Amino acid sequence: xxxxxTTxxTTxxTTxxTTDLTTRAATGVTTRATGRAATPRRRPxxxxxxxxxxxxxxxxxxxxxxxxxxxxxxxxxxxxTAVPAALSPSASxxxxxxxxxxxxxxxxxxxxxxxxxxxxxxxxPDVTSxxxxxxxxxxxxxxxxxxxxxxxxPQGEYLKAFGVxxxxxxxxMVTGLNMRIGSETKTFxxxxxxxxxxxxxxxxxxxxxxxxxxxxxxxxxTLRQLADMRSGLFPYTQDEDFVTALQADPQRxxxxxxxxxxxxxxxxxxxxxxxxxxxxxxxxxxxxxxxKVGARPLGDFLKKEVFDPADLGRTVFPTTNAxxxxxxxxxxxxxxxxxxxxxxxxxxxxxxxxxxxISDQADMRKWAKVLATGTLLSPQTQAQRLQPQPSAAPxxxxxxxxxxNHGWIGHNxxxxxxQTVVVYLPSAQASLxxxxxxxxxxxxxxxxxxxAKAITQVVSPGNVYDLPSAPAGGExxxxxxxASPSASASTSASASASVSTSVTPPAPSQA
Numbered sequence: 001x002x003x004x005x006t007t008x009x010t011t012x013x014t015t016x017x018t019t020d021l022t023t024r025a026a027t028g029v030t031t032r033a034t035g036r037a038a039t040p041r042r043r044p045x046x047x048x049x050x051x052x053x054x055x056x057x058x059x060x061x062x063x064x065x066x067x068x069x070x071x072x073x074x075x076x077x078x079x080x081t082a083v084p085a086a087l088s089p090s091a092s093x094x095x096x097x098x099x100x101x102x103x104x105x106x107x108x109x110x111x112x113x114x115x116x117x118x119x120x121x122x123x124x125p126d127v128t129s130x131x132x133x134x135x136x137x138x139x140x141x142x143x144x145x146x147x148x149x150x151x152x153x154p155q156g157e158y159l160k161a162f163g164v165x166x167x168x169x170x171x172x173m174v175t176g177l178n179m180r181i182g183s184e185t186k187t188f189x190x191x192x193x194x195x196x197x198x199x200x201x202x203x204x205x206x207x208x209x210x211x212x213x214x215x216x217x218x219x220x221x222t223l224r225q226l227a228d229m230r231s232g233l234f235p236y237t238q239d240e241d242f243v244t245a246l247q248a249d250p251q252r253x254x255x256x257x258x259x260x261x262x263x264x265x266x267x268x269x270x271x272x273x274x275x276x277x278x279x280x281x282x283x284x285x286x287x288x289x290x291x292k293v294g295a296r297p298l299g300d301f302l303k304k305e306v307f308d309p310a311d312l313g314r315t316v317f318p319t320t321n322a323x324x325x326x327x328x329x330x331x332x333x334x335x336x337x338x339x340x341x342x343x344x345x346x347x348x349x350x351x352x353x354x355x356x357x358i359s360d361q362a363d364m365r366k367w368a369k370v371l372a373t374g375t376l377l378s379p380q381t382q383a384q385r386l387q388p389q390p391s392a393a394p395x396x397x398x399x400x401x402x403x404x405n406h407g408w409i410g411h412n413x414x415x416x417x418x419q420t421v422v423v424y425l426p427s428a429q430a431s432l433x434x435x436x437x438x439x440x441x442x443x444x445x446x447x448x449x450x451x452a453k454a455i456t457q458v459v460s461p462g463n464v465y466d467l468p469s470a471p472a473g474g475e476x477x478x479x480x481x482x483a484s485p486s487a488s489a490s491t492s493a494s495a496s497a498s499v500s501t502s503v504t505p506p507a508p509s510q511a
Contacts, residue, residue, distance in 0.1 A: 146173030182413025190401025287353025330417020343417035
């Protein structure tokens, strides 16, 4: 199976550069431009990935039905299924053209899902003690090896580590460790794209086919639709051959073309712009656009245009499984046999522009504010970034590579062994970072969500971060980094989850 997947991926990668593929979603028929009369070819039926690994490969949004790649209609047999409440604009929510976040006269938020008392409590000794207890409770109940929590407000800072960074050695977790950040990578890739927009080198409404050949519906899918997860392209992390190949060799080095070949072997799931479906395929394509227009490797472009301007000295985009020291060891059950294993040195190349990055809590706290306030972008471009679109998770809207959840703006991430939440609450000028060294769910919930919820229940009871867990009796699709493949859901009431890596407003405050 692995050899077949490799051969097919290599062949498809080579063909993609010289072939124009046009897919009709309704029929699954593909025509291939070869210099002679096009001959229709019916694609093979989609082969859903095994449930176990599908969870890991998505991103944390998947856990809530916001990340990964869920197909429309009925879930495919064998796929992980999530049935989150469908999210659609309502009287209490945003309109499709509303700004994701804007300051209110009282300093609160008039953004979607805003609730009362949108402020953070001062970090008094009592609040700090309650935070300690809440974090320790989640750590113990969910059997998380270790977690790093960083919370910054104008009134103070809370920075602590709990548990262990290495279960075998019993080494204590400390706050300065590097961690894999999964789908938080998407926020950087989309920011890089928006830098090109501000430089006049690309337009958000340009079709992806203007820059890349061989993309199904490439003449219709826009860069904007790739960034806000509305392209309709099949999530490669849902492909059975991909999952089999990754399970067989977690050290394997995937190329972006190989990843896209898995996706392009399937019909598109819906017409561009018709629905929301979190998919790593979208962000990998954006990475290729950035490389082509920016005329340099993605990692080099990110460093020059994003990392350096944001003063992120510990943030890197690896091209192998290299993991800068010091780092925590990560543990996952996203294995063929479901047994817990050490995934520290697994190669994140399968996530690439959607989930391969590494950082630490200090850089992520900086990034939370930079992302949410638009420091690196023009006000006009940041405003476009924060145009809300309904996702599949209650009280969660998705912009261009960012989400808005109960007032908090940012993204989450998940890949085998690690999970991340990096968010900012504009009304309180508060940055929250949660980094942990496992992606193993607890009673259907991503542990990163459990930590973020427990923390915000203490410090911002009017703005409690929360992504819904999977239905009772089922596993939660995890995503955010992906870089594990992430599960996603469309805006239909029922959606199937796939592997994913598991979301920021015009600057309400520049402070």
